[in-house]
Amino acid sequence: MSQVKQSNIQVGELATGQALTIPLYDFIGSNASAPSVYIQANVHGAEVQGNAVIYQLMTLLEGYDVLGNIKLAPLANPLGINQKSGEFTLGRFDPITGVNWNREYFDHKVDLTAWYAKHQHLSNAALFDAYREMLVESCQARLTLPFGITTGHRLAVSLQSMAHQADIVLDLHTGPKSCKHLYCPEYDIDAARFFSIPYTLVIPNSFGGAMDEAAFCPWWQLTDFAAQQGRDFEVPVSAFTLELASQERIDLADALDDANGILAYLSHRGVVREKVEPANMARFGCYLKDYKKFHAPKAGLIEYCAAVGQPLIAGEPLVNILRMDLYGTDDAHQVISLPMDCVPILHFASASVHQGTELYKVMTNVFTL
Amino acid sequence: MSQVKQSNIQVGELATGQALTIPLYDFIGSNASAPSVYIQANVHGAEVQGNAVIYQLMTLLEGYDVLGNIKLAPLANPLGINQKSGEFTLGRFDPITGVNWNREYFDHKVDLTAWYAKHQHLSNAALFDAYREMLVESCQARLTLPFGITTGHRLAVSLQSMAHQADIVLDLHTGPKSCKHLYCPEYDIDAARFFSIPYTLVIPNSFGGAMDEAAFCPWWQLTDFAAQQGRDFEVPVSAFTLELASQERIDLADALDDANGILAYLSHRGVVREKVEPANMARFGCYLKDYKKFHAPKAGLIEYCAAVGQPLIAGEPLVNILRMDLYGTDDAHQVISLPMDCVPILHFASASVHQGTELYKVMTNVFTL
Amino acid sequence: MSQVKQSNIQVGELATGQALTIPLYDFIGSNASAPSVYIQANVHGAEVQGNAVIYQLMTLLEGYDVLGNIKLAPLANPLGINQKSGEFTLGRFDPITGVNWNREYFDHKVDLTAWYAKHQHLSNAALFDAYREMLVESCQARLTLPFGITTGHRLAVSLQSMAHQADIVLDLHTGPKSCKHLYCPEYDIDAARFFSIPYTLVIPNSFGGAMDEAAFCPWWQLTDFAAQQGRDFEVPVSAFTLELASQERIDLADALDDANGILAYLSHRGVVREKVEPANMARFGCYLKDYKKFHAPKAGLIEYCAAVGQPLIAGEPLVNILRMDLYGTDDAHQVISLPMDCVPILHFASASVHQGTELYKVMTNVFTL
Amino acid sequence: MSQVKQSNIQVGELATGQALTIPLYDFIGSNASAPSVYIQANVHGAEVQGNAVIYQLMTLLEGYDVLGNIKLAPLANPLGINQKSGEFTLGRFDPITGVNWNREYFDHKVDLTAWYAKHQHLSNAALFDAYREMLVESCQARLTLPFGITTGHRLAVSLQSMAHQADIVLDLHTGPKSCKHLYCPEYDIDAARFFSIPYTLVIPNSFGGAMDEAAFCPWWQLTDFAAQQGRDFEVPVSAFTLELASQERIDLADALDDANGILAYLSHRGVVREKVEPANMARFGCYLKDYKKFHAPKAGLIEYCAAVGQPLIAGEPLVNILRMDLYGTDDAHQVISLPMDCVPILHFASASVHQGTELYKVMTNVFTL
Incomplete structure (x- = not known):
């Protein structure tokens, strides 16, 4: 039996002065060497079903032996979620600038030649720690730039800063009217066999502005660069976008299915001690x-x-x-x-x-x- | 076999100078004493299914012997239909003023004491003609007021001017996520047994700003006033709002069902020569x-x-x-x-x-x- | 020297669960028989200048001897203020329903015949207390209706409930691109000579949905009804809408002028002990x-x-x-x-x-x- | 005395079926070797003043001897101009996708190595003609892609196709609340001394999605590539964005000033026969x-x-x-x-x-x- 701890993070401030906050839930793992996890939902305001999946997943996790730290951030875009336009949620882009909330993440553009030269003497574990620390600090530095940053970039970088602290990052979205599908980077295609998702889009290992890419790209680049230097290791971070059917829809029963799919993947990765089998279903792929x-x-x-x-x-x-x-x-x-x-x-x-x-x-x- | 004639009506002008026009379709009836009909759809921008019903109804009517004149106005609110906000149509109210497009119709507030005194000597038919002419002229007068009228009122009064020329007025709407239901005035409750609509809302005979009320209220008032003077006749005009399931949805097969229901009502009223039976289904009512x-x-x-x-x-x-x-x-x-x-x-x-x-x-x- | 006390009132809840709150500032008057005052600003989201006027007025009041209670509610519509659309504030109507935020107040429709019969034995002071209590309780009752009320009506009735507790109600608005003007009911036209506002619109004593009308109408009706019964007293409550130039504009120097104009009126009414002269300026009127x-x-x-x-x-x-x-x-x-x-x-x-x-x-x- | 010829171009189609059209005005120059000009205004819906400048410029041009062809496209974004949200124009981005209308232009990414190899034998004039033809054809090809293109890209590429046919391209914008300023590429800095604009932003010769860049970048790239091959010529095309003060503002007198500034530049470039002196004013620059x-x-x-x-x-x-x-x-x-x-x-x-x-x-x- 595991317990969850609640807190909040402030990601902005509305014109009236009210803080924009996101509720955070943390399961503290019992095994420091188990992978850590970050899961967020509802960065696009109308894509609410991920919250229900987080709800069901937390309920499930309370009955499991959680080994790795798991941080969950539902309702991850309070401004986008609360912005209605007529009877629907206008939550796909910043209503002031038009910028897609999921294209605001920071592209680190790490100077790998310089960074690697300085850190190549480190063991893999220490190398990864140093790299992770650098990524998190870069995000934190943006939040205090003297001329400031945009509302959307502040939100994105605040989320990204939490994501960089995890080994596994899941960003829960939906399509407009959609079936379930997964965005999965080429190097991590095996992961697609665990989620309760029939269709997988295999995407290149490059940055287009979205959270999954923001999370895995710097690590894929490090892995690729090290390989060129003759040092081989697996990409240390996994990140996926799960598209959980249609927007403007809450379905608690269906959310339980997807929570079980996520649990199967976390079990496979050793985040929970118990063995959870993936759903027995046909799964298909397509290249971007x-x-x-x-x-x-x-x-x-x-x-x-x-x-x-x-x-x-x-x-x-x-x-x-x-x-x-x-x-x-x-x-x-x-x-x-x-x-x-x-x-x-x-x-x-x-x-x-x-x-x-x-x-x-x-x-x-x-x-x- | 009947034929339809197309024309257009201009109901406004956009900032760039482009005319706001509505396509009109007219079936000319072969019998001058048969009731005339006005049917419009899509005054609320997201409520598109009524267009499909008009499409199916016109296709059907081409195979019938049409006795009364039938005017059909699909896409009746071009500004509202074309106004998107994110992935949905923001079509329920004027985006500038917030006023509901279906609350912009003109309340004639006829001074019945004066009008009836002047016209009571007329036969019923002549009385109705004079009254109808007065209603249409009042609408036309509003369109040329020296200080102008609002965008929404111009649209509404233009539509109302056409509706007043008919004996039967059908305004095709939908709900947000909705089952089919009918708004029916108390005095005309028998009509509810003909449409392919399971639920009927029985509304009072008073004006709240909507098209159906704008069409029947002046006539109910005339009938009521005449009855007080000891002269009895049936309310000469029928008007209904049909809520044809959910918004943002086109379903051609379902539209055919509703076209048949409308046809059954028109057949009952003698607008087409052929006998069309209403669907055999349970129908329920509820008072407002x-x-x-x-x-x-x-x-x-x-x-x-x-x-x-x-x-x-x-x-x-x-x-x-x-x-x-x-x-x-x-x-x-x-x-x-x-x-x-x-x-x-x-x-x-x-x-x-x-x-x-x-x-x-x-x-x-x-x-x- | 007077001191202000801060508190908050909750007027709703956003989809993410965040409370919609309004900051309240109270000056407690030293003389229980002096008139009490309620001033709100920014019910329309883009009309921000009233906040600056409240800011300057509070700064001024700290230097005066305040006799009557004064409650100030800036930022009175947090949802409307925070709702941007492009570079402007879409704050004139509820973005979901289109209803003007300033047409959501409750029309008590008091059954004066019944109420007066029951309370006519009271002294004027007791009669007014009973009437005021009834108005406030009617508002409170609406907030707990079993099937609920709309977002906008909840906001409006929450504000109205505070307004009904005051003898003087000022609702601070602006026009779009506008000069300063005052909405003043016919019975209270003398008040227009105190504010720093050149143009006054003289409005009938009837209800159209706005705050000023919601505040004075029930009292005008009581006064009128009592007069018909042969009992004469002045309308016990004054309420005005001040249109303080253009929307989307903060001008602290100009706000000080309007704060002084309000102070001149409050001084005239005995809300502050000191004598404050109105600005020496031409003032004009126009009937609605x-x-x-x-x-x-x-x-x-x-x-x-x-x-x-x-x-x-x-x-x-x-x-x-x-x-x-x-x-x-x-x-x-x-x-x-x-x-x-x-x-x-x-x-x-x-x-x-x-x-x-x-x-x-x-x-x-x-x-x- | 020169005469203007009117036509229209269709750039899209609204949901109701109405064509999105832009009015075009053409002055046919009397000298085939004089530079040709393309001027558009109001691609951002709220930035209307450029239309008034085109109005004044056309009025002026009628009194001049026009040597080069001049095409003017006011109201260049009918969808954006007509999209109101509250009392303002929501015209900066596509209301459906959020994409900035001025970031939708096509990046040709010409394979210059291949193209130049095939065309280097041509004279400069023939080389430029061939290049221009390739650019225009690439745009036309996009308009007929089998799976289609987005609404905004269709508009942009339709405009770009006209711009590519000119030697001088002026895109008339405004800021939100803004003084006049010019976007000018580094290579063309001398041009900044002719317009009636005090502040010039000197931008790099690279593509960021805007019209000015879309127009000059391919030509700067060609010039740069040829120079690397030892063949030197001036960049054959000039393109600028003029920011003509604030949005939501028409000022005909001020528009005449800017029309005269544009005329001074066109005179300098030999587009009109008469000599028109630039305004005598201080002008300042700043690097991006x-x-x-x-x-x-x-x-x-x-x-x-x-x-x-x-x-x-x-x-x-x-x-x-x-x-x-x-x-x-x-x-x-x-x-x-x-x-x-x-x-x-x-x-x-x-x-x-x-x-x-x-x-x-x-x-x-x-x-x-």
């Missing part, structure tokens, strides 16, 4: 280069025909586009299909779209994991 | 006074447990409220239920809410129609 | 029926030619409308003027407008107060 | 590395003390921050100043800010041009 965005070729009303998570044969209807201004012409009702087999992973949330709206993201060249 | 709004008693993440359109027994779970800031306390997870039997008709669209958000609307004291 | 809204007759780019607070002769340019889509035609550049003399009081904040946008509000038939 | 953003160190109400365009001595007040929740403490009113001399160029538009909001941009190390 084969992940296609389909944009509305014209404006109109959209009937989304293709179910997310279900294979779609080339030529089968993806969407119907209805154009009420063109009734009586051939363009009043148009069926759109794709020229290749695919698995639709997510689609847009609204049923009327401007030309160019991203209607669907589909996986092509899907393979079994 | 028994239609209850349940507001979030506290903030949090919401799991909507009660299915819309399904009876809910007193004490059964309505929602789960999850409070991630309170994990470890009794308030972390709270089940909310209602003290009386009800039928949940609609619920809020977002899964995280501030205190006071309208979570559910439920019918109580439901009776069989 | 002569306060005209001018809507954009067509869309386009707007140059606002008429300065707010400066008389404008009939026929002089009000705005230039530029239509870049019509360059080369007579409609490319159009000068708009009004057919009567007026004083422009405020104009719209944006320089490009849809047809129907409220461009200017102007006073006509202006008279010297 | 010395252009500093100052972020709100804490939240609160902001009085902007430093006037834009006026030198500010180190230590003088930049802003006052008022914290009404902290009245009675030292933090209630805080004066913020900078540690170095600077010229404030622009400040934020709202007077209440979250922590981290970009309050001011200031030029440091300012030099005389």
Whole structure:
């Protein structure tokens, strides 16, 4: 039986002076050599289901023997979560600047030549400790820059600073209308077999601004650089983005499934003493280069025909586009299909779209994991 | 076989100078004494399904013998439909003023004592013609007021001007996450047995700003006034709001069901020559006074447990409220239920809410129609 | 020398669970028979200058002998103030429902016949105490209704509950781009000579949803009803809305002027012992029926030619409308003027407008107060 | 006397089916060897003053002998201009995706090694023609990609396609609350002496996503590459962003000043036959590395003390921050100043800010041009 400890972190301040705070929950592991874990949810304001998964995971963990430290940060973007616009949460980007909350993380751009030269004499463990300390300190330094940093970067760097202290980082998101899928870096593809997630997107080991990349990239770069110097070790940090179905949805039963999937991965990594088996299910992969965005070729009303998570044969209807201004012409009702087999992973949330709206993201060249 | 004629009406002008126009479709009836019809859809920007219903209804009507004139106005609020905010349509109110697009209609406040005195010598048919002409002219006069009128009122009065020319007015809406339901004035309750809609809200014969009320209220008032003078006739105009399930959804198959329901009502009223039977289904009613709004008693993440359109027994779970800031306390997870039997008709669209958000609307004291 | 005491009131809860609180400042008067005062600011989120006026007023009051209790509530709408949309504050209406934050107050609709019958035996002082108690209790009762109330109504009724406890209520607002003006009920027109505000709008003694009306209407109704029963007394409560120039503007020097104007009124009413003279300035009035809204007759780019607070002769340019889509035609550049003399009081904040946008509000038939 | 020809370009389609179009105005030059010009305005929806400058410039040009072709595109972002949020224009980013409209241009990433190898035999004139044709065709190709492109990229590439056909590209913007300033690439610094703009930001010759960079970067890269191959020519294309004071403001008189400044530059470049002298005024420069953003160190109400365009001595007040929740403490009113001399160029538009909001941009190390 393990116990959780609650605290808070302040990540900003609203115009009225109210602190923007995030609740933190810590399980203190009983084994200092077990990997440590950081899990956050709801950085995009409408993507709430990760909170329910954290809720179920904490409930489960209380019944397990927790070996590694686990820090959980639900409701990780209070400003984004509380920003409504009509009946929905406008939580994908900073309402002032438009910047995507998940593209605000800090790119360390470590000068590895210099850093490695100074630290290569260290043992692996000491090398990793020094590197980790450097990453955390770089984040802390940004929070006190004399001319300040943006609201979104302050939030991101505050979160990143916690993430850098862990060996395993899980960022819980959802798509708009989406099936479950995992963002997994190429070097860590084996991990994809533990989560309760059918589809995995295999991404390159490079930085695009998101939390998972912010967490693993510096470590992949260190590993790669050391290898070039003839010193081989596994990438010491694992980081994933879990897309847990659709936004604006809380489903406690489904959250329990995903909590069990996460637990299976943590068990595999030795974070809990007990053996937890992954769900017995088919799992598929797709490379990022084969992940296609389909944009509305014209404006109109959209009937989304293709179910997310279900294979779609080339030529089968993806969407119907209805154009009420063109009734009586051939363009009043148009069926759109794709020229290749695919698995639709997510689609847009609204049923009327401007030309160019991203209607669907589909996986092509899907393979079994 | 009937044919439809397309035209457009301009209802405003955007800052860049582009005209705000609405496509209009007219079936010209073959029998001048058959009732005329006005049907509009999508006055609230996210409530798109009514367009699909109009699409299916026009397709059906082409195969029928249309006796009365039918005017159809899909996409009836171009500004509201095109106003996105994040991935959803912010179409419920004017983004500048906040005024609900469906509360902008003109309240004629006819001085019936004066008007009736001047026109009481007329036959019923001539009386109705004169009254209708007065209503249309009042609308037209507003469009040319010297200091102008608001954007929303211009749109509403333009639509209202068309509606006043019809004997039957249908305003096609949807709820947020909703089952189908009908707003029906008390005096016209028999009509509710024709549409393919299981739940009917019986509303008083008074004006609250919406299209249906704007269309029937002046006529109910005339009828009521004449009755006081000892002259009895049926209310000459019928007007209903149809709530066709959820917003941000196009479903062509379901739209066909509702088109058939509308056709059954029009057939009953003699607008088409053919006999169209209403769907064989259970239909229920509820008085407006028994239609209850349940507001979030506290903030949090919401799991909507009660299915819309399904009876809910007193004490059964309505929602789960999850409070991630309170994990470890009794308030972390709270089940909310209602003290009386009800039928949940609609619920809020977002899964995280501030205190006071309208979570559910439920019918109580439901009776069989 | 007087001292202020700080506290907070909770008026709601955000989705993340954070309390919505308003800071309260209380000066405790030394004379129980002096009138009590309630002043709030910033109920509309972008209208911040009232906070600066409260700041300056509190600084001044510390140097005066305060006889009546004074409660000050700056930042009175934390949700509205913190809701940004782009670089501006979207603070005029609830972002979810569109309802104007200043139209959410409770209309008591007191059954005066019944209430007065029960309380007419009381002395004036006791009658007023009983009435006030009833008003406050009605507000408190709303906050605990079993099915809850909306977010905006909860805020409004919480504020109203404090306002009802005072004899003088000041609600500090601003216009969009505006000169200073005062909303003053007809029965209290003499008060307009004390504030540092040149233009006064004389409003009827009826309820339209705003705070000033919510505060004075029940008292005016009581006074009116008692007079009909042959019992005469002055309306016991005064309430005003002060429009302190433009939104999105803090000007501490100007705020001191308005703080002094408020102090002059409070001095006149005996709330402070010291005599404070009103500013020596011209003051003008206009009846609400002569306060005209001018809507954009067509869309386009707007140059606002008429300065707010400066008389404008009939026929002089009000705005230039530029239509870049019509360059080369007579409609490319159009000068708009009004057919009567007026004083422009405020104009719209944006320089490009849809047809129907409220461009200017102007006073006509202006008279010297 | 020159004449202008009007046309339109379609750049997208709204959900209701309405075309998004931009009005285009063309002066056909009388001398084929004179440089051609492309000028656009209002890509950010609230930045309207550039339209007035185009209006005044066209009026002026009608009285000049125009030698080079001039294409003018006012109202260049119809979707952004028409998107209001409250009383302001939410025009800085796509309301769906949050992407800044001025970061959507296409980065050609020309493979210069390959392209130059194939074309180096051409004369300069022929080389430039071939390069220009390749740029335009690349843009056109994007507009017909099989899976489509985003709404914002479609707009940007449509504009870019027109810009690439010109030798001189001017993109007319404004700041939020701003003095006039020019973005000028290092290689073209002499041009800054012609516009009626006091402050010039000297930017590197690299691509960051904006129109000016999209227009000049490929040409600077070609010039640089050719120089490395021993072939020297001037960068054939000039492109600038003009920031014409504040957003949400039309001022026709001020627009005439800026039209004259643009005319002086065009005259200098031989686009009009007549000699037009630049305004006699002081002009200053600053390198991008010395252009500093100052972020709100804490939240609160902001009085902007430093006037834009006026030198500010180190230590003088930049802003006052008022914290009404902290009245009675030292933090209630805080004066913020900078540690170095600077010229404030622009400040934020709202007077209440979250922590981290970009309050001011200031030029440091300012030099005389």
